[in-house]
Amino acid sequence: MKAFADLYSALDETTKTTAKVEALVAYFAQADPRDAAWAVSFLIGRKPRQAVPAKKMREWAAIEAGIPDWLLGECYDAVGDAAETIALLLPPPDRSSDRPLADWVESVLLPLRNHDEETQRQILLDTWRAMDHSQRFVWNKLISGAFRVGVSAQLVTRALAKLGKLEPGTVAHRLMGDWTPSADFFQSLLDPDSSDTDLSRPYPFCLAHPIDDSGQGGPAGLGDPAAWQAEWKWDGIRCQLIQRSGETFLWTRGEELVTDRYPELAGLGPMLPDGSVIDGEILVYRDGAVQPFAQLQRRIGRKTVGKTLLKDVPVALFAFDLLEDAGEDLRALPLRNRRARLAEIVAATNIPTRLILSPTVPGASWAELAEVRAGSRDRLAEGLMLKRLDSIYHVGRVRGDWWKWKIAPMTVDAVLTSARRGSGKRASLYTDYTFSLWDDSDRLVPIAQAYSGLTDEEIRRVDAWIRRHMVESFGPVRTVTPELVFELAFEGIQRSTRHKSGIAVRFPRILRWRTDKRATDADRLETLRARLSGPDGPSQP
Structure with a gap:
């Protein structure tokens, strides 16, 4: 587990492709094949399901750290990542363990979600007490089902191909389909003479x-x-x-x-x-x-x-x-x-x-x-x-x-009516927005949620504005005074009985902040309804 945590840190600390590939090659060259197989699985995106509810993880971590829940929440806002926040707040380990990654995964992680709550709590405390900060961080990511690191499946494939002196396409094909991480699988992955016996295996797209x-x-x-x-x-x-x-x-x-x-x-x-x-x-x-x-x-x-x-x-x-x-x-x-x-x-x-x-x-x-x-x-x-x-x-x-x-996306000018904080590095900023249009009664009705399309500078400006113009709180959601207008883009539109507006848009994102428009200048629901044709199909914008 320690070697895998070190690999995670090495990948996370550089943006250079060559450095990432070198780190991967070095890890796979020395790792036990069982560990390496699980590492490949996680690195190409086959993360396990969430084993313990995030709320329980935070609750148990706060107790173990001897701090109130609200303080852990404030720390999370500052750090921006729940797994790292918990790893930083926990007391130093009372023992040191270098248990192999495969043992942790197969004996602890995979059975964890099937235990009762008290057993889960005790297992989690035991694992935290046996790991240093970097191991806890990666472990928390795996438990929460949120494991990801700045490396693509293509880079993992390149590293494995380099180590095994194989064509990247051959490795990519062997990584497709349904396979179980094991020592035999990892060895066959790098074996130049390995023959594919899996009838179901698809080709890389x-x-x-x-x-x-x-x-x-x-x-x-x-x-x-x-x-x-x-x-x-x-x-x-x-x-x-x-x-x-x-x-x-x-x-x-x-x-x-x-x-x-x-x-x-x-x-x-x-x-x-x-x-x-x-x-x-x-x-x-x-x-x-x-x-x-x-x-x-x-x-x-x-x-x-x-x-x-x-x-x-x-x-x-x-x-x-x-x-x-x-x-x-x-x-x-x-x-x-x-x-x-x-x-x-x-x-x-x-x-x-x-x-x-x-x-x-x-x-x-x-x-x-x-x-x-x-x-x-x-x-x-x-x-x-x-x-x-x-x-x-x-x-x-x-x-x-x-x-x-x-083809060019459909667009509409909509009013920002509520927001919530983002996740990860954006956890301390309001970055997830709800946008609305005017209905026939001159009321603003939500039509889409979007969180991408603004620059970092624009996000900071919008966040500061939101904090000054909050109206009500509903859990993590903050309504705001309806003043800001944004141009939204989306790929399609359809009728929906699940949305108050009666309309759902596909792949909404922010095109630009319309600082030249007032809320009253935003589009109306009838603008979208005019683009519908048939029972649920889109028409030309």
């Missing part, structure tokens, strides 16, 4: 970079449009449908196995040639048309899907790439070749309501494609994807071959 219309003149710098394939950029769930050795698996981009949640797509597997892997997008498809993302949300997160929901919210897989055919890895082939073979498979499967070849968008020039792109929202798309026809299927986000050319 190829991702696109956004095109900056403002600074680069849109896609004009990409050359001849004839060298590119344009497709609609759908707003669904990116996934890979895998059929191997008579078994079917459906993986999301977030590496969640969702085969049982979409039985109509799982049913496609046996109809595909064995050894097939299709990359595509899960979309609700009914009456020959894509339906709004709001419909898909009715199925997201459900472990089981009843007959009524299957009937009312049917999904289809819009296929846009073929990664494996008859067990052959096709990723090194040009896109035009992969697409041709995909088209043959989709046609042979012949289930046009469930497996659909994602349509390409014709255009003889970038101007012509821009004109087509302007109507993206009519198709419930976010814009266009541009893919070089001779591109391979890269691992991760590699600049140059795949671009996402999204």
Whole structure:
């Protein structure tokens, strides 16, 4: 545990990529394989579920430190991180332990959430008393389910590839799918002769970079449009449908196995040639048309899907790439070749309501494609994807071959009506805002919450203003006098029975602080309602 805590500190104290990779290589080179496997799991984002409620952790830490709850709260406001606050306030350890990370995780952390409250309290006190400050800090992060450090999965992959003298793509593939941290797994991860026996394992997803219309003149710098394939950029769930050795698996981009949640797509597997892997997008498809993302949300997160929901919210897989055919890895082939073979498979499967070849968008020039792109929202798309026809299927986000050319977001001018403090480094500042619009009775009705888009300087100014203009307190929320106006951007709009406004917006964020406007100049709810079409679908802004 001590070596892992030291690694966390080393990664947290530098912003240099080379230094992070060197620290990772040094740790993995000397770590016990069991410890290293758990470290890999945590570092690439597979954090455990919260084992103990945060409120209980703070309560027990305050008692152990001999301070009142309010003082711990004040310290948290100053530090900005609950795990670090607790680690700093606890008395020095009464003994020293260098128990391996794997033992801590497997024997203490994983069983912890299944114990009764008193047992949890005693276990937590015992662990705190056996750890120094840096170990407690990391341990608290793991217990709270909030573990993260300034290192990406790509950097971890680079470090492991360097240590094992492997291609990063090979390591990235081995890290995909469902695996359990163990000594055997870590050793196979670095074994150049290791063969993949996991039939369910997906490939690392190829991702696109956004095109900056403002600074680069849109896609004009990409050359001849004839060298590119344009497709609609759908707003669904990116996934890979895998059929191997008579078994079917459906993986999301977030590496969640969702085969049982979409039985109509799982049913496609046996109809595909064995050894097939299709990359595509899960979309609700009914009456020959894509339906709004709001419909898909009715199925997201459900472990089981009843007959009524299957009937009312049917999904289809819009296929846009073929990664494996008859067990052959096709990723090194040009896109035009992969697409041709995909088209043959989709046609042979012949289930046009469930497996659909994602349509390409014709255009003889970038101007012509821009004109087509302007109507993206009519198709419930976010814009266009541009893919070089001779591109391979890269691992991760590699600049140059795949671009996402999204349409401009919808915008609205809204009034700041309440705020709450942020988390982490923003815990002492009011950074999480609620914005409202005027209704027909000239009342402000909340329509969105947002916390991103302002500069650090603007955040400090808004925070100071909020502290001077607080009206009421509701738990952590502070209402304020309705004076400040901000321009919000969002990707979509839909009707909602869960919101007082009757409207929900998708991916809201702050574009700018409208210091030139008064609250009375802000938009009205009818401005948003005018953008709705159909029972829950968006229209053009």
